[in-house]
Amino acid sequence: xxxxxxxxxGLCVDYGVGADAVRAVRDVDLTLHRGEALGLAGESGSGKSxxxxxxxxxxxxxxxxxxxxxxYHPADGPPxxxxxxxxxxxxxxxxxxxxxxxxxxxxxxxxxxxVSTQLLDVIRAHEPKSTAxxxxxxxxxxxxxxxxxxxxxxxxxxxxxxxMRQRVMIAMALxxxxxxxxxxxxTTALDVVMQRQILGQLAELRERLGFAVLFITHDLSLLxxxxxxxxxxxxxxxxxxxxxxxxxxxxxxxxxxxxxxxFPALHGPRRELTGIPGSPLDLRAMPSGxxxxxxxxxxxxxxxxxxxxxxxxxxxxxxxxxxxRLHPAVAPLSR
Amino acid sequence: MRFLLQRVAFYLFTAWAAITLNFFIPRMVPGDPVQxxxxxxxGRISADAIASLRVLFGLDSDRSLWEQYVAYWGQxxxxxxxxxxxxxxxxxxxxxxxSLPWTVGLVGVTTIVxxxxxxxxxxGAGWRRGSWIDGLLPAxxxxxxxxxFWLGLVAIALFAGPGSFFPSSGGYEPGLVxxxxxxxxxxxxxxxxxxxxxxxxxxxxGWILSMRNMMVTVASEDYITVAHAKGLSERRVALxxxxxxxxxxxxxxxxxxxxxxxxxxxxVEIVFSYPGLGFQLFQAVGSKDYPLMQGIFLIIxxxxxxxxxxxxxxxxxxxxxxxxx
Numbered sequence: 198x199x200x201x202x203x204x205x206x207g208l209c210v211d212y213g214v215g216a217d218a219v220r221a222v223r224d225v226d227l228t229l230h231r232g233e234a235l236g237l238a239g240e241s242g243s244g245k246s247x248x249x250x251x252x253x254x255x256x257x258x259x260x261x262x263x264x265x266x267x268x269y270h271p272a273d274g275p276p277x278x279x280x281x282x283x284x285x286x287x288x289x290x291x292x293x294x295x296x297x298x299x300x301x302x303x304x305x306x307x308x309x310x311x312v313s314t315q316l317l318d319v320i321r322a323h324e325p326k327s328t329a330x331x332x333x334x335x336x337x338x339x340x341x342x343x344x345x346x347x348x349x350x351x352x353x354x355x356x357x358x359x360x361m362r363q364r365v366m367i368a369m370a371l372x373x374x375x376x377x378x379x380x381x382x383x384t385t386a387l388d389v390v391m392q393r394q395i396l397g398q399l400a401e402l403r404e405r406l407g408f409a410v411l412f413i414t415h416d417l418s419l420l421x422x423x424x425x426x427x428x429x430x431x432x433x434x435x436x437x438x439x440x441x442x443x444x445x446x447x448x449x450x451x452x453x454x455x456x457x458x459x460f461p462a463l464h465g466p467r468r469e470l471t472g473i474p475g476s477p478l479d480l481r482a483m484p485s486g487x488x489x490x491x492x493x494x495x496x497x498x499x500x501x502x503x504x505x506x507x508x509x510x511x512x513x514x515x516x517x518x519x520x521x522r523l524h525p526a527v528a529p530l531s532r
Numbered sequence: 533m534r535f536l537l538q539r540v541a542f543y544l545f546t547a548w549a550a551i552t553l554n555f556f557i558p559r560m561v562p563g564d565p566v567q568x569x570x571x572x573x574x575g576r577i578s579a580d581a582i583a584s585l586r587v588l589f590g591l592d593s594d595r596s597l598w599e600q601y602v603a604y605w606g607q608x609x610x611x612x613x614x615x616x617x618x619x620x621x622x623x624x625x626x627x628x629x630x631s632l633p634w635t636v637g638l639v640g641v642t643t644i645v646x647x648x649x650x651x652x653x654x655x656g657a658g659w660r661r662g663s664w665i666d667g668l669l670p671a672x673x674x675x676x677x678x679x680x681f682w683l684g685l686v687a688i689a690l691f692a693g694p695g696s697f698f699p700s701s702g703g704y705e706p707g708l709v710x711x712x713x714x715x716x717x718x719x720x721x722x723x724x725x726x727x728x729x730x731x732x733x734x735x736x737x738g739w740i741l742s743m744r745n746m747m748v749t750v751a752s753e754d755y756i757t758v759a760h761a762k763g764l765s766e767r768r769v770a771l772x773x774x775x776x777x778x779x780x781x782x783x784x785x786x787x788x789x790x791x792x793x794x795x796x797x798x799x800v801e802i803v804f805s806y807p808g809l810g811f812q813l814f815q816a817v818g819s820k821d822y823p824l825m826q827g828i829f830l831i832i833x834x835x836x837x838x839x840x841x842x843x844x845x846x847x848x849x850x851x852x853x854x855x856x857x
Contacts, residue, residue, distance in 0.1 A: 223622075259750065291763030299761075306756035307773050308853060309780075318772075319762040353852040417641055 203229040208265035210251040223433040236420030239430035242358035306354035313350035339368040358390040432488030614823035624827035635808030650739025658747020672737035683798035701805035746778035791839030
């Protein structure tokens with residue numbers, strides 16, 4: 198589990214260039230281990246999707262990656278920095294090593310092509326030497342993997358329900374057996390029953406195929422259940438990182454605490470839902486010091502001056518990290 | 533399939549309505565063709581001739597409107613569109629038959645070429661925003677807002693004239709006999725260059741503009757991002773994912789413009805005195821040649837309907853969402 202597959206180092210993403218640029222992702226360090234499910238949570242505008250687009254170099258203009266490294270460790274061969282790959286190498290890297298399941302389940306499939314065309318073209322693009330028959334067999338196998346009958350290959354996207362489309366997308370994401378699958382709010386557009394089904398299926402597939410998942414969502418309750426580790430983003434920075442159970446049991450950052458208190462627990466005693474006061478950040482006018490201090494109930498002198506850095510608050514628990522002056526770093530981060 | 537049959541039925545009904553209107557309109561205009569023929573000949577027509585002309589035009593008053601209507605349909609089905617006044621006694625179908633190839637040749641070819649070229653340039657411009665093709669856009673917007681005929685007049689003023697390679701009027705050298713031979717074909721081509729260029733320049737701009745805008749819209753769709761993320765080649769993403777979807781509205785526009793080929797770009801044909809259907813219509817209007825006008829209107833109506841049907845079929849083939857199973 199300790200084997201790293203994706204290391205994000207000091208990643209910065211801006212929208213626009215020059216003086217008007219808005220920095221949506223600030224100096225993010227994040228490590229994804231082989232086979233691990235890492236959850237990335239935060240409110241709208243916290244930069245979590247931008248991070249995902251930035252690390253795969255899919256940012257639509259005016260987004261630009263303005264700094265940092267994204268180091269990918271292939272199963273065999275030396276590590277590569279995704280941000281400096283040549284266009285041809287980048288095309289090879291995409292999907293074969295890191296695939297993505299996007300937010301819009303409804304619009305991720307090309308409406309004018311059959312499911313088969315869209316499943317087969319990605320296999321053909323990456324494995325030009327494979328035969329048509331073997332590609333078709335793979336496509337059928339993939340659909341079976343996500344619980345869709347093989348005759349759906351001949352369907353057009355509009356003939357599938359939302360849940361089926363998202364499952365087709367998941368099947369497609371697994372087509373080349375990538376090491377990393379990034380899921381950007383994969384179930385947000387679906388109803389809770391479908392959400393549960395798909396997540397259950399994903400957990401099962403992950404166990405079988407052993408890929409690592411970077412799961413991005415604003416639904417922290419989902420992550421607590423689904424992921425091994427959780428990172429919380431606020432204002433473009435990672436503010437807390439911890440194993441899922443530990444984060445749930447003992448949130449350190451006031452923002453994490455706020456997030457955890459904004460949804461009800463199914464088990465345990467009733468407690469009052471509080472939510473987080475104030476409104477989400479305006480990235481064009483970031484507060485000085487800790488970005489969360491204007492909304493923080495525990496802010497104290499100096500929070501508006503010092504930017505807290507992510508550090509380990511416990512000597513004996515290197516897996517935890519938090520960026521808050523309430524919990525000063527006592528040990529260097531182990532990465 | 534059921535959808536298609538419904539459309540065909542609808543177009544048949546529309547065709548019937550158009551043909552019926554075509555029957556009534558000349559009967560509602562003041563005066564009648566015989567009257568105007570009499571005045572054309574300055575009254576030097578004998579009473580017998582007038583009577584026979586009335587019968588010839590189906591205007592003999594002892595027949596009821598219904599009988600005339602039935603007879604009109606009978607004539608139509610036999611391909612008999614009546615006799616032209618201007619080219620009396622040539623039948624209208626013959627007159628139309630001789631000018632139709634000119635229009636279809638000139639306007640048809642230029643419409644198809646301008647659609648193909650314009651769409652291709654639009655795909656390029658929309659996919660690579662900010663490339664050199666984008667620099668053409670202000671010029672194409674300007675050109676597409678200029679009426680064809682004015683562009684034609686400018687072309688004649690600039691390029692045609694005594695001693696110029698480009699003839700300013702006609703479809704071929706006067707004195708040549710239309711035939712597929714080494715004298716006629718080059719002459720016809722030479723005469724078609726200026727009008728063709730005029731139509732091409734002004735109609736292509738519209739295709740470029742609409743295709744570019746659709747490409748830009750489609751390029752921000754989620755499935756395009758997915759296609760990029762899949763590591764497909766740039767070419768495949770641009771053509772099979774972006775252009776394939778952006779093409780849809782343009783195709784129906786193209787099919788509709790096919791319908792207006794036959795109507796001709798009337799004014800261009802007038803400006804260049806090109807012997808096509810549009811020019812013929814212009815002459816027919818000038819000389820109150822009702823049967824010829826009626827015939828041409830009929831052909832235009834039918835071709836617009838056929839083009840609409842083609843648009844439906846094309847859409848059915850290109851967009852699976854319109855196919856109801």
